[in-house]
Amino acid sequence: MEARNLKITGLTELSAGHYLVELENSFSTMPLPGQFVHIKVPPFFLRRPFSIAGGDAEKIRVLFRVAGEGTRALSCMEPGDELNVIGPLGTPFPVREEWKKAFIVAGGTGAAPLLFLSSRLLSEGREALFFYGAREAGHIMFRLLPPGVDFIFTTQDGSYGEKGLVTGPFEKMLRDGLLPDVIYAGGPHGLLKNVAGLSASYRVPAFVTLENRMACGTGLCYGCVTKIRSGDGWDYRRVCKDGPVFDAADIEWEES
Ligand SMILES: Cc1cc2nc3c(=O)[nH]c(=O)nc-3n(C[C@H](O)[C@H](O)[C@H](O)COP(=O)(O)OP(=O)(O)OC[C@H]3O[C@@H](n4cnc5c(N)ncnc54)[C@H](O)[C@@H]3O)c2cc1C
Ligand code: FES
Structure with a gap:
């Protein structure tokens, strides 16, 4: 997990209210499918979490829908602007050799x-x-x-x-x-x-x-927890740190 100022290299409205933002990737680790980034959108204090929709060593792509004030502000930014981004965060989707x-x-x-x-x-x-x-x-x-x-x-x-x-x-x-x-x-x-x-x-x-509401996004505040089966009972797990990808069989679906 790293915090970096990443330059916006592209921001396109794909359809009404849906945007693709492309960021220069200066993280030292390659993003994996299932991981997300936590973006500080000025002037808001709380970061907004977004799944990584694509990327490689050079860029990171995020697809977002304007849902409220933060995503509206993000949609008004321009190529060349910089965003403070924490990432890549969370667990990726598991991919096993035998799953063809x-x-x-x-x-x-x-x-x-x-x-x-x-x-x-x-x-x-x-x-x-x-x-x-x-x-x-x-x-x-x-x-x-x-x-x-x-x-x-x-x-x-x-x-x-x-x-x-x-x-x-x-x-x-x-x-x-x-x-x-x-x-x-x-x-x-x-x-x-x-x-x-x-x-x-x-x-x-x-x-x-899972897309629970998040505050810190890095496992510190326990604001994003969900109930996960553990032995005969259940335990709280942080969606930002222990997820956001979970085995569906482990989730306490009635509760979450
Ligand atoms: C792991 C993860 C991945 C996500 N990936 C995507 C994605 O790829 N594309 C996309 O369009 N949206 C995604 N979301 C949802 C996105 O984070 C919210 O739509 C966004 O934070 C809304 O911010 P806002 O300021 O526009 O809305 P507001 O409703 O004004 O937000 C107010 C506050 O609530 C939080 N919040 C609101 N909705 C959500 C939500 N659904 N999940 C978490 N926090 C929320 C915001 O962070 C902010 O602190 C993802 C959420 C999570 C948790
Ligand atoms: S958002 Fe703070 S622990 Fe997950």
């Missing part, structure tokens, strides 16, 4: 770290089927999947892909016996809980990324 085929399930901006993950899986010659769901066809994530990734799209209003929730075709695939070696998911709480239930029913390991 992955299902990726995502909703809304929760897809950002999974775009990065799917690029990595493809570059390693693994198979990835990306299930992505949004409310309507205009969502930018539909246009950002790396070339070569197989996908199934859904919209709630039926304006693009299959009509309904993304868990519909995902569950059907599992029911038809087309089981992957591993499942990765990101998005709203209900989606993640549903994926966790299906992964348990079909006995496929699943890893989800």
Whole structure:
């Protein structure tokens, strides 16, 4: 974990309220899919956490939706401006040698770290089927999947892909016996809980990324905790430090 002033090398509005910001990467470690950065957006005191949507030794990409004042201020910055960034933070998605085929399930901006993950899986010659769901066809994530990734799209209003929730075709695939070696998911709480239930029913390991509200982002304040099963009971774990990626089977879903 390092704090650095990173120069903005690109800031593009991809669709209404959705932006891609590209930062010069001067961290000494390479970012991994699942990790995030904690960005100080002037003039705000509290940093804002964002998943790393892509990157390498030269750059870090973040995809964000304007959700409030901090993200609105970020969207008004310009190439050449500098941002104070702490990162890369948190645990990456685990990738094991024997996991050759992955299902990726995502909703809304929760897809950002999974775009990065799917690029990595493809570059390693693994198979990835990306299930992505949004409310309507205009969502930018539909246009950002790396070339070569197989996908199934859904919209709630039926304006693009299959009509309904993304868990519909995902569950059907599992029911038809087309089981992957591993499942990765990101998005709203209900989606993640549903994926966790299906992964348990079909006995496929699943890893989800959580987006709890954060303050310090570095494990000090315990402001982001979630309940994780431990022995016969449970324990509090920090989403920023012990996560944000967790084994779906460990999460106390009723409580979190
Ligand atoms: C690990 C992680 C990864 C994330 N990745 C992305 C991403 O890739 N793209 C994206 O668009 N959004 C992402 N978010 C959500 C993003 O952090 C919030 O949308 C953003 O902080 C909202 O800030 P704001 O000032 O615009 O909104 P406000 O609502 O004005 O924020 C006020 C305060 O609440 C905190 N806050 C608000 N919403 C969230 C939230 N959902 N999660 C954590 N803190 C929040 C802010 O940090 C700030 O301190 C991620 C959140 C986490 C925890
Ligand atoms: S935000 Fe402070 S411990 Fe996680």
